[in-house]
Amino acid sequence: MDRRDFSKQSLLLGLGVLPGSAKGAKGKTANQPGNYYKEPPKNLPVRKFDVVVAGAGTAGVVAALAAAHQGAKTMLIEWKGYPGGTVTEGGTALHSFYNLWKAFPGVKKTQVVRGIAQQIIDRLLKVGGTSGHAEMSEGYNYDSVCTAIDTEMYKLVTFEMLVEAGVLVCVNTLLTGAIMQGSRIKGVITESRSGREAIYAKSFVDCTAYGDLAAYAGADYREPNDYAVCNSIGVGNVSMDKYYEFLKSHDAIYQQAEGRRSEKDGQIVRLQGRTVSLPDGFRRQATKIGMSTVTTTVRDNYFMFIKLNLKMPVSPTNRDEVAKAELELRKRQAKAIELFRKFVPGCEKAFIARTSPRLNIRRGRLITCDYDISHEDVIEGRHFDDDVMAYGFHDSAPRYQIKNGGTYGIPYRAMRVAGIDNLLAAGMMITSDHRAHMSTRNTVCCMGQGQAAGTAAALCARKNCGSRELRYTDLRKTLENDGVYFET
Numbered sequence: 001m002d003r004r005d006f007s008k009q010s011l012l013l014g015l016g017v018l019p020g021s022a023k024g025a026k027g028k029t030a031n032q033p034g035n036y037y038k039e040p041p042k043n044l045p046v047r048k049f050d051v052v053v054a055g056a057g058t059a060g061v062v063a064a065l066a067a068a069h070q071g072a073k074t075m076l077i078e079w080k081g082y083p084g085g086t087v088t089e090g091g092t093a094l095h096s097f098y099n100l101w102k103a104f105p106g107v108k109k110t111q112v113v114r115g116i117a118q119q120i121i122d123r124l125l126k127v128g129g130t131s132g133h134a135e136m137s138e139g140y141n142y143d144s145v146c147t148a149i150d151t152e153m154y155k156l157v158t159f160e161m162l163v164e165a166g167v168l169v170c171v172n173t174l175l176t177g178a179i180m181q182g183s184r185i186k187g188v189i190t191e192s193r194s195g196r197e198a199i200y201a202k203s204f205v206d207c208t209a210y211g212d213l214a215a216y217a218g219a220d221y222r223e224p225n226d227y228a229v230c231n232s233i234g235v236g237n238v239s240m241d242k243y244y245e246f247l248k249s250h251d252a253i254y255q256q257a258e259g260r261r262s263e264k265d266g267q268i269v270r271l272q273g274r275t276v277s278l279p280d281g282f283r284r285q286a287t288k289i290g291m292s293t294v295t296t297t298v299r300d301n302y303f304m305f306i307k308l309n310l311k312m313p314v315s316p317t318n319r320d321e322v323a324k325a326e327l328e329l330r331k332r333q334a335k336a337i338e339l340f341r342k343f344v345p346g347c348e349k350a351f352i353a354r355t356s357p358r359l360n361i362r363r364g365r366l367i368t369c370d371y372d373i374s375h376e377d378v379i380e381g382r383h384f385d386d387d388v389m390a391y392g393f394h395d396s397a398p399r400y401q402i403k404n405g406g407t408y409g410i411p412y413r414a415m416r417v418a419g420i421d422n423l424l425a426a427g428m429m430i431t432s433d434h435r436a437h438m439s440t441r442n443t444v445c446c447m448g449q450g451q452a453a454g455t456a457a458a459l460c461a462r463k464n465c466g467s468r469e470l471r472y473t474d475l476r477k478t479l480e481n482d483g484v485y486f487e488t
Contacts (some may be wrong), residue, residue, distance in 0.1 A: 044189070044198040049075045049168075050461035051454070052188060052201040054175050057085020058443050059427035059450035060207030061158045062116045066454030067205075068165040069116075069482065072461050074454075075168045075199060077175050077190060080357060082155040083162065085209065086428075087443050090232055090360030092305040093270060093296045094147040095442045097121075097133055099392035102140035104405030109144070112390045112407050115483040117447040120158060121147065125260075129153030131269040131298050134259025139272065141398040146257035146270040147444075148296035151234065151304060151354065175208065178216035184421040184466070185217050202464065203457035204423045207450060210317060211365030211429040219417050220368040223315035226434050227362035228290065230310065231329040234354030235295075235303040235340065235347075240268050242346030243295070243303075252277035255294065262300040270296045282343045289332040291339070302353065306340075308332040316361045326359055362441055367429040370413040370468075375435040378402065383409035383488050386472045388452030388479060390487040394439045402439075407487045410440070412472060415453050421466040426453040448484070455479055 051067040053060050056078035064076040076083075087094065097118070101107045111118075111133075124130040131148040162169050170190065177189035179198060187200040206213040211221055240261070247253045252273040261267035272294035275283050286293065290309035297304045310329055314321050333352060340347040376382070378394065381402050387409035394400045402408055414430055417423040426449040428441040439445065455478055460470050480486065 044196050046187070046198045046200055047075075049073045049199065049201040051075070051203045051205065051457045052077065052199055053205045053207055053454065054188065054213040055085070055206070055208035056083035056169070056171070057207060057209055057427065058087045059446040059453070060085065060205070061162065062447045062450030063205045063207055063426055063454030063457070064162060064167045065116050065165050066451045066482070067458040068167045070455060070458035070462070070478070072458035074166070074458075075170060075201070076162065077173050077188070078169070078171045079174050081171045083158045083169070084151070084155045086360055086446075087149065088151040088154050089356035090230060091443055092232070092294050092307060094149060094444050095395065096143050096145060096393035097147060097444055098145050099407055100141075100144050100397065100401060100405045102136065102144040103398070103401065107405035112392050112485050112487070113444045113448045114485050115448070115479075116451045117444060118483070120161065123157045123161065124149060124153060127153055127157065128260075128263055129157060129298065131257075131259030131261065131296070134257040134269050136255065136257045136270070138253055139255030142255060143393060143397070146259065146296060148259065148269045148298050148304060150298050175212055175216070178213060180217060183419060185423055188213065188216070202422065202461035203467070205453045205457050206367070206417070206423060206425045206429065207427050207453075209361060209364060209428055211367045211425065214367045214417050214420070214423060214425055214429065215365055217417075217420050217423060219420055219423070221365040223317060223365055224363065224432075224434075225312065225315045228309040228311045229316050229325055229329070229359045229361050230290075230307050231326075231333065231356050231359045232305045232307045233333050233336070233352050235306050235337065235350050236301065236353035237347070237349040237351055238301060238303050238340065239346035240271065240297055240300070240303070243344055244268055244271055246344050247271060247273040247293075250277050250279070261298055269298065270294070279343060282339060285335065285339050289335050291332070291336050306336055308336060315364065316359070317364055322359065329359055330355070361428070363428050363437065365429060366432055367425045368418045369425060369430055370416040370418055371411055372433075373410070373414050373431045373436050373440060375433045378408050378436045378439050381406040381408050384411035386412040387486060387488070388412045388415070388456075388475065388484070389448035390485055391439065391445045391448065393442055393444070395442055396435065396438045400435060400438070409487065410445070410449060410452070412452065412456065412475060415449060416467045421468070422460065424453040424457055424467055426450045451482070451484060452479060455482065
């Protein structure tokens, strides 16, 4: 289905003439001609908000918190039963709150992402749900710190923070369409076991990772399919210290960080091995199943993330191909456990303790915005006259690093969805160049984007203006007051 067909069907859905209505619709439905079913129209109940955030993942949680902190009546829509997204299911740690100072002697250590993202870490520290910002002792040309988290505590803590902030958190709820009024979104259609509803709002933020809301609204997008998908697992009955000894015995340690683990400081919380240095049987099988040797933990007997990657032949928006990928990834998970049991001391009784409810992506739809951040913008450390945050991590380091251990800026216009008056995008849907995207898609960058987008959406709702009409000086001042760090 191309973009025009998708948008057309989305419009019909908003009018109640595509599949998806709750029970109670009346009218003759049988024996309709052709390959389509015409759903009888029905009146949907309407709810009204200032800001609607679609997707309670890495960016969405922070966007909703930011909007609510500005006094906006905020609704957060999430298809799962909890918030978290890639932070809890797809990654290995949060990258990165700091600049890459350790790789550049003499460069000042600076926490460049603060604000709401740091507030979440502060809450996790109180309940033993994070390693804290643990400095890397090996592999610090990749990242200077590792901020490992307990996935389940993250879900709980962020859920509590959202409710405390007054956000209406609508979990177990699907976003199924957009109601358009010219180039402006008037509302969205949701579906849950309570039925279908029309949700009206003044401002909208797409944090779905797949760009669902933007696509429903008719925004321009493409699907580059330029990343592998994955399903990371949590592994129990293991030992981080013995995994360290295994890697060290083969002179294979590439990354290492020490932080807080099981309420004790100075413990190993991150390890990654050089696969090429490991036993041949381990290396060949790990490569075959797309398994990375990197893991993090905040528990003594637990690997929080073991990642299994799979490159799909088509975009992960293709339902039927995703079904095949889901099965293959779960087969790979089982093989990964066999591999640890066979080769790694201390892991003889390892088992899968956690999986994600579905595969995770690094990019689905790439949404066209008013500005496209370039590779040169990132590595040259460029800042803009409408910066909403600073960031200093690149997932392709040491091949690509921000110049001199510095930062670059995310401009506000890079989150304004082209052609839509009141829609912002935050997270992995922006930035077309794969090299630049290897920075902007990372978790802590998405969190910072979320605070900027949620704040902007709330200000637009308060001022009753579109996203392009919002004065940057008002946005900048508000972000600074809320703890956001700016390089310039």
